Amino acid sequence: MRFPRILLAGVIASVVLSSCTNSEDLNPQLENSLLDLNQQVDKKQVAFDLIDLMKNQSFKTNTLHLLEHQEPSVAMSKVLSESKASVEKMKSYQELLKKTTYLESVSSEEAPDKIEILELWMMNSKKSKDFSNILFSFAPEGDESTWSVIEAYNMNKEVVYLDVNKAPNQPVIVIETNGFETLKREVELMNEYLRDAGVQNSRFQKVEKDLSYQSSKSSGLETTKLDKIRLNDDEEPWISGAAEVYAITSGIKDSDNSPEIKVIPMYYLDHDGRDYYPNQILLFWDDYQYQAANIQLFEKDDNVNYKDLVSTIVNGVFQIIGTVSTQPWVNVLGQVAGAIIQAMPNQWYTNNDDYVDSFYTIEKNKSYSNYYGARGNAKVNLSPFFVASN
Structure with missing residues (x-):
């Protein structure tokens, strides 16, 4: 059963069909x-x-x-x-x-x-x-x-x-036509657009291809890993199938309070009311100037244009940049997460919304056990994880 439309960000609707053969x-x-x-x-x-x-x-x-x-x-x-x-x-x-x-x-x-x-x-x-x-x-x-x-x-x-x-x-x-395969392609494109807009560095691509990538700050990667996650039960028509869930992570990447934003697919998270143990890295701490970041969960909405969604997120974040350079970074961290939420379509905040939950101000080197998001719809275990280089 798919998560209600309480689950994942509509980064996507679409009209192209998957590869048949090469x-x-x-x-x-x-x-x-x-x-x-x-x-x-x-x-x-x-x-x-x-x-x-x-x-x-x-x-x-x-x-x-x-x-x-x-x-x-x-x-x-x-x-x-x-x-x-x-x-x-x-x-x-x-x-x-x-x-x-x-x-x-x-x-x-x-x-x-x-x-x-x-x-x-x-x-x-x-x-x-x-x-x-x-x-x-x-x-x-x-x-x-x-x-x-x-x-x-x-x-x-x-x-x-x-x-x-x-x-x-x-x-x-x-x-x-708007399921798992579409989500994979749309997430790739969303991250590419975020990089082009200057709100995502290229390290993510390198880490995806090679976890032995040499960090400029250490001989490995300091990360936060998702050990366990559970989403609350919700009724959805059976024809909707499995949910397509993704995370948007955000943090502050420099002393000018510039944002760093990534979209991370969670392909395994397809049903509610079930514990999952993904062992998935969500936060890469070398990406951030400060030791705290946000994790927000959404369900893909078939009626949302993924290009428009990224554009709205970027525009919303840049609207606050001019006013936050002198603010404390921790205040800006919350505003960036707020800008991401505000970028989502208005209908997501009705009974049919696709917003799952938000975990604000997740700290580096801190473990979280049975930790609920701000909305109370998702519960996670998070732990620090160091990826040593070869």
């Missing part, structure tokens, strides 16, 4: 007929194409195997490539191929305002092994509070209406 695998005719990057995906047509493919026993067997072992979903590109040999001549395969655009190498200048990467996951609450009556579905458009039924289709492409809040007894393959 671009060199696409024949010239298909390359010329790929979807316009600004054209929204027709999920119903994708469902029908997928149903046609599932009539091929080899494709069906491979796809069900992938979905039964999903974590948390499977990119459509992988589903197609796994069964290419047996279905590549089928028209439905060609249609899905055209709907699967390779975006991983798209630069920030070329990236569309919205990114939609096709992926699949399976609702199978009863762990059924009988897939003879399997259904195909997707989340309705619009606000979740307005949903009355979930539209699904059987293998004959006949419509079946499902309950919004009660998961069905039979297996359902769900088509997703």
Whole structure:
């Protein structure tokens, strides 16, 4: 069950579809007929194409195997490539191929305002092994509070209406365009835009690639690690699937009180009411001038433009910079976190918001056990962690 819309920052909605196979695998005719990057995906047509493919026993067997072992979903590109040999001549395969655009190498200048990467996951609450009556579905458009039924289709492409809040007894393959794969790409682009705006240094890229990166201050990295996290229970329509949660960290990086901001994905954090033990580094203390920083959690909102969100955050932070250079740094630290919150869409502060929680003024070299955020929606264990160089 997905975290309510109380969970994660809407950095994202989107319209581009994930890599199908490498671009060199696409024949010239298909390359010329790929979807316009600004054209929204027709999920119903994708469902029908997928149903046609599932009539091929080899494709069906491979796809069900992938979905039964999903974590948390499977990119459509992988589903197609796994069964290419047996279905590549089928028209439905060609249609899905055209709907699967390779975006991983798209630069920030070329990236569309919205990114939609096709992926699949399976609702199978009863762990059924009988897939003879399997259904195909997707989340309705619009606000979740307005949903009355979930539209699904059987293998004959006949419509079946499902309950919004009660998961069905039979297996359902769900088509997703704003899930795990989209979050990965959007986080990469958000951090790139933050670096371009001057509110994130390049050390983050180096640390991602090589934790033995030599710090200018020591022979290793002083960090704070997330050892455990739990989010409160909240009811969400089952069709929404797993949550896509990310953290925004912020601190003061120099004596001029300039901010340092990063977006860190939390791919494992997909369900509420459950303890997770990620052992994930969230704060890199060499990034900050002072020994305190903020951690704020959000859930990706499918209706929010990730470019606009980053732009609003940056503009909001820079609006306060001119007035804070002479203030105590600890005051500025709180104002930066406040600017990030204020950048979020107004609807996040209604019953359908995607703001999860904030942990303000987390200190270096301090451990936190069963520590609640300001909102009381998230509880964490944090500990200092030194990463020695090789």
